[in-house]
Amino acid sequence: MRLYSTLSRRLEELPEPPGPIRMYVCGPTVYQRAHIGNARPFVVAMWLRSWLRASGYEATLVHNITDVNDKIYAAAPGASAELAARATEWYLEDTGDLGLGLPDALPKATESIPAIIRFVEQLVERGYAYPAGGDVYFRVTRDPGYGRLSGQRPDQMAPDEDQSPLKEDPRDFALWKATKPGEDTSWESPWGRGRPGWHIECSVMAEEAFGPAFEIHGGGLDLVFPHHENELAQSRALGHDFARIWMHNGMVELGGEKMSKSLGNDVSLRNVLDTWGREVVLLFFLRAHWRRPIELTDETLAQAKAEVETFRNFFLDAEPGVEDGERILRSELAAVLDDDFNTPEALALFHSWRAREERSSLRYGLELFGLGSIAEPPQAPPEVAALAERRRDARAAKDFAEADRLRDELAAAGWEVRDIAAPPGYRLVPRT
RNA sequence: GGCGCCUUGGCCGAGUGGUUAGGCACGGGUCUGCAAAACCCGGUACGCCGGUUCGACUCCGGCAGGCGCCUCCA
Structure with a gap:
């Protein structure tokens, strides 16, 4: 290395x-x-x-x-x-x-x-x-x-x-x-x-x-x-x-200038953590090479968040019980990380693994960077699941007005519902 | 005045002397009751001017713009 x-x-x-x-x-x-x-x-x-x-x-x-x-x-x-x-x-x-x-x-x-x-x-x-x-x-x-x-x-x-x-x-x-x-x-x-x-x-x-x-x-x-x-x-x-x-x-920048306490343009880690969550903060850092400056804006954070959600959806869409063996393409990762710890290249590789459905490799890679939680399926509380079941039944009965009402109710409770073919016929994802 | 770094498509961002980076966003499509998610299709971009080279975004020089440091700073 x-x-x-x-x-x-x-x-x-x-x-x-x-x-x-x-x-x-x-x-x-x-x-x-x-x-x-x-x-x-x-x-x-x-x-x-x-x-x-x-x-x-x-x-x-x-x-x-x-x-x-x-x-x-x-x-x-x-x-x-x-x-x-x-x-x-x-x-x-x-x-x-x-x-x-x-x-x-x-x-x-x-x-x-x-x-x-x-x-x-x-x-x-x-x-x-x-x-x-x-x-x-x-x-x-x-x-x-x-x-x-x-x-x-x-x-x-x-x-x-x-x-x-x-x-x-x-x-x-x-x-x-x-x-x-x-x-x-x-x-x-x-x-x-x-x-x-x-x-x-x-x-x-x-x-x-x-x-x-x-x-x-x-x-x-x-x-x-x-x-x-x-x-x-x-x-x-x-x-x-x-x-x-x-x-x-490299420095974290705000408006093209170095963030620092003395300049008064600093945004607390606490604040970003509370607003965007830890996964977004980590993905945000992962996107730039460690020696380069990185600009903190709502857009760069939103882009990081979008990538987090893309990876999360990949794991959500996994067929239940189907895991693609134990293969971990570690050498592909080593090729970029051993070369001056190039995390943007690693991130690109993760996207490639996603497209190739290399689940084990992707989970392994994300875990290295503290992002293993992205691969964990969210658990909806029973009352939320109950709403989703009622919506599923309403859809089955072609009562779409009721189904849409229940979808709004779920949204208000902080959950997005997606219709899927496999049982139980719906998927619940936290709205962020 | 000195030391160093940067300038890539709407945005983020790697990289290489000759071959599609990747992502986000956007547009079109497939799927869907409608959505969402997913998938497919859609952009050959590298600050400017010279030079080296068969060939430069990639090497060299100059210029412009930006950034960091020169005893507070992660």
Whole structure:
């Protein structure tokens, strides 16, 4: 299998199964409800783990929660810890409702403070970092490879308007920040009370989970610089290889612009989930390659929904008791997924399987992406089924006025009735 | 100023130096009491201008437009 890596700017071949394949994928800063864009790296990572495991790999996924950060302090002055705890619950609840299961670990920055301090101490000892006024900064000029991930050159960077006088160089970034008035969480450190900078937590948590080298590091494209560049610099400064393959997913866009909390154009995952349902959200993501941007509109969501219904109808139309054997055309799927995890091609393949009535393969493929529910027949409650039976009998008696009235009644109850030849003579499908 | 990405038929969206992507929507048809679903039929599209080539949507150069990043961001 091969995957495109931001670091090498080319497709990288994964080792043969069983691997291991260790993935660390950056999660959100928890200060409000996650938006649909936050869901993309989660979904891509869970799908990739699913496919890797199905391919015989030992795949593990660590997904961090940033629960100490300027944003959180700003959003809840004096009560940031409570907000972070609550927003973490929201995140777990909303991503959990996608029905993809849980990552293998969900470490929080605040639970790795001692390891963060040790990491920073080592950077200081090696001359890669310096304390200043209770802060500690990474000395970017000490790292000749700085910029290797993002392609940025330190001497070409835009000058920072709002520069801390404590820094030796404007490009230096904070590893540790002295606590300030109004910040309600802080920890003792060799440099006084304070809390970690943004980037250090990920180097530390990834290495705590996997050691100094691992296979895949993921996150949104907007994290390439500075976040991931700085993680790489920190870890390389200690002589660690850190991640080999860097996967950056494209942005979810609204009106042609990146969705983000700071732009105020974000749509919560909760909202989309409640309005369209989990299957539509997943199909929506499946339709675009993971590296490409994806536009969230009513039309793109409606198209995803239409595809969900097309697949659902296929399984509904299956002859009862007839299953087309156990054949699973896994190699057809591997041909596209092993090539940079091309899910739009996989989706096209699913449509082809549908047309060819490869039921077992299609069920298998959908299950890989958390969409196995599409193949499950809906169960109408007894009172709804009773209405459908009355309508069937009215039709048999040529009382079409009554039949149409009952169809309306079923619709009002949330069910669509379709006439079929096979017993019981009708099919009930939830109206969505 | 620097780094990178994108531009495919009404919409979404893969892909390839020469062969139908696929889906959604739309129109026509079959089926149906009427529907719905399903199935059949219906569009050779690749921003513009050059170049390379027997041949380019695919490679190279330029231009135009759009997007992301350059220490808040998934």
